[in-house]
Structures are given as structure tokens and as C-alpha cells.
Amino acid sequence: MFAEERQRLVADRVAEVGRVSVTELAERFSVTTETVRRDLAALESAGALRRVHGGAVPAERGVTSEVSLLERQIQNLLEKHAIAEAAAELVASSRAGSVLLDAGSSTEELAERLMGTRPDGNSLVIVTNALPIADKLAADPNLNVQLLGGRIRPLTRAAVGPATVEAVERLRPDLAFVGTNGLHAAFGLSTPDAEEAGVKAAFVRCARRVVALVDHTKFGVETLVQFARLDQLDAIVTDRAPEGDVAAALAEAGVEVVEAGTP
Template sequence: MFAEERQRLVAERVAEIGRVSVTELAERFSVTTETVRRDLATLETAGVLRRVHGGAVPAERASTAEPSLLERQVQNLLEKRAMAEAAAALVVSSRAGSVLLDAGSSTEALAERLMGSRPDGKELVVVTNALPIADKLATDASLSVQLLGGRIRPLTRAAVGPATVDAVERLRPDLVFMGANGIHATFGLSTPDVEEASVKAAFVRCARRVVVLADHSKFGVETLVQFARLDQLDVIVTDRAPRGEMADALAEAGVEVVEAGI
């Protein structure tokens, strides 16, 4: 098992039961206690947990902080898997030959679902700016994986910057699947980082069809930088359809809402 996958499982365990011990984790993953301590140190640096004597507990995170990829990977797992199933069905039904995957935990769940999913035997071209997604998909011979270049942002492990935007603007994929930190009725889609916002905006401009993966916690939220208006979207895949002003705004913008069953 790779360290990244083990750390993800450790984070899930902490989130599930609230406190874990070094000894328990060493036995569970058949590794040394020193390996566990290194994993806990990595997760503490990422803000996922807080080390205590003999183990770790969940970290307290300020509401204004941008969550790391590791944090997002262990949040709303069932919802993300359901959304990934619904999103993968869109790839099949649209007969897409190429897809563009944004960086993020929801799109990474979709990437896992796309592996080995081409019953017609035709190759699917997958373009992404996310290192974890490219690494995950690179072993699947049914997929042609293309990784966009640029500066790697440590918090999200995504390529960002002018080089990334330039590369995206030369593409015209059938579908783009995106995440967002916030989706608001009037402010649209947003993210806390300026460079990530620039890349996401380029994704929206280049694709024939724009699909957003967002669980219900993202609705009504505004973060620092807007990267898309609602009327630039085609589909939102979510675990729980919004109501009230948010629902009205999506309907007015002509956005289809796909509610994934859990």
C-alpha cells in the first residue's frame, strides 16, 4: 500500500471514531510504529488531525481556512461516491470521447469510477491538472491520460498558473467535470485562490459541456474569487438538490440538477 493511500485511510479512521492510537494503526496496516508516526506528522501538517500522546484526534479548523486535499478526501465519502456514479453515467450516456477533470476530491472519486469503465472498448481521453488523478489513472490501458503542466500548488496538488491556462485554452473536450468551494445564487461559483480560479475559468470556457460535482454543503457559500456564472454551467451533480433561492437561480440559468442517490 502506498503511503498516500494509507494516510487517507488513517484520516478516515480518525474522522470515524474520533481518536486513534499509534499501536492500533500499526497493527491495522501492518507497518512499524515509526511509519505511523510519520503518517500522523504528514496529516497534522496538512491540517487533517492533531497528534496527542500515543495517537491522534481530529483537528479543529478555522471556518475561513481552505481545506487541504487530504481533508476533503475524508469528508462526505458516501455522497462523493454516489455523485461519482452519477457523473460516470453522464460520460457513458453522452458517448464522450474526451473529458477534462478538475482537481479535487469529488473529481478524484469520479476518476476512480472511470477506471475500467469502457464496455465498448473505445479509448477515453482524460485530461487533468491534478497530480493525484493523473497518477491514479495512468495504470489503466483503456484511458489516454494527459497531464497539464504548470506550477504545482501544494495544498491541492494541482497545476496552476499561466502555462496551465494556456494549455487549457488549446483544448475542446466533450465534458469538463469541476469542483467548487462555493456555489451561490448571485455570486456563482467561487474558490479561495486566484490562480486556481483562473484555471477553473479556463476549464469552463473550453468545454462543450460543463458539469459541476458539489455536495449540498457548497450551496449558498461565497469564497474569495468567482470563476463562473451559473448560466455558464450545464449540469450540477449533487447529493441533495438545493431549495429556495438557490434552486430558483439554477432553474432560471437553465442548469440541470442531478441528485445522486445514496
């Protein structure tokens, strides 16, 4: 295989899965890791990807880059639907009386599936810092919906800041569902914004059981601010089971991996 053809396939792979490792590419194309690194350097120079420690990510993905909530809502829709269905089953099977929902597109999908689940009047308490989630859930009279206060961040329409963190720290919910921009074997869970990270970290500290909703494109990704170590999680719900370093790190940390089936 010529270098140009291999590099095109490498670029396609990065675009498809979101992050690739040097080792994975070397095995995939039966070349040395040095050859892969030269390919990645050439592709980075051409603007086709961005090199990171141990591999590469799409060119537009930087540690501080962040898309709007509206953009996230239309990305990986089938995967997010499946993740939300599996997460809703966790709520039902755990018989949780209180649930903390982080802001984000995956947690908003979960919120939709929690509506209408308590018709018997045995109210489920749902606490969230997300305006869209609170507005959606408020239409269900059998849910006890509580909205956390704080400064509203326009990009995510979520309450953030010291007041939000202080309010979270007074809670002890049965379950917390958090979203993340990246899940990395060494760096853990991260997000580009420090205030969002502060709230997410408080969610992780306060809940009896912490579950991260993570589609496969987030595996191996590091963004600017860490908000949780892997050993602070009880489980992740994902559309595709992780492999390699991420899978090994989750297993070592004792994190349950719930793989949601996609259509």
C-alpha cells in the same frame, strides 16, 4: 422556547448543513427575522458561527480558508461516492470521447469510476491538472491520460498558473467536470485561491458541456474568487437538491440538477 435553547438549535443547524439563511431560520423557529439576526449576532460573538450576507456559516469557514486535499477526501464520503457514481453515468450516457477533470476530491472519486470503462480499446481521452488523478488513471491502459503542465500547488497537488491556463485554452473537450468551494445564487461558483480559480475558469470556457460536482454543504457559500457564473454551467451533480434562492437561481440559469441517491 427560550432564546438560549433556540440559539443552541441554530448553531446545531449551521454545523449540520454548512450555511443557513435568516429567512429559513425565522420560518423554522416561528420568530421574526429581527430575532434571528439578534441570535446570529450573539452566536457570532460567542464564536459559534460567522455571519454572512443573508445568513450564517460555520465559524471556521472564511472566504480564504481552504482545507488540504487529504482532509477533503475524508469529508462527506458517502455523498461524494454517490455524486461520483452519477457523474460516471453522465460520461457513459453522453458517449463522450474526451473529458476534462478538475482537481479535487469529488473529481478524484469520479476518476476511479472511469477506470475499466473502456475495455474494448475505444479509448477515452482524459485531461487533468491534478497529479493524484493522473497517477491513478495511468494504471488503466485503455485510457488516454494527459496531464496539464504548470506550477504544482502543494495544498491541492494541482497544476496552476499561466502555463496551465494557456494549455487548457487550446482544448475543446466534450465534457468538463469541475469542483467548487461554493455555489451561491448571486456569486456563482467560487474558490479561495486566484490561481486555482483561473484554471477552473478556463475549464468552464473551453468545454462543450460543463458539469459541476457539488455536495450540499457548498450551497449558498461564497469564497474569495468567482470562477463561473451559474449560466455558464450545463448541469450540477449533487447529493441533495438545493432549495430556496440557490434552486431558483439554477432554474433561471437553465442548469440541470442531477440528484445522486445516497445509501
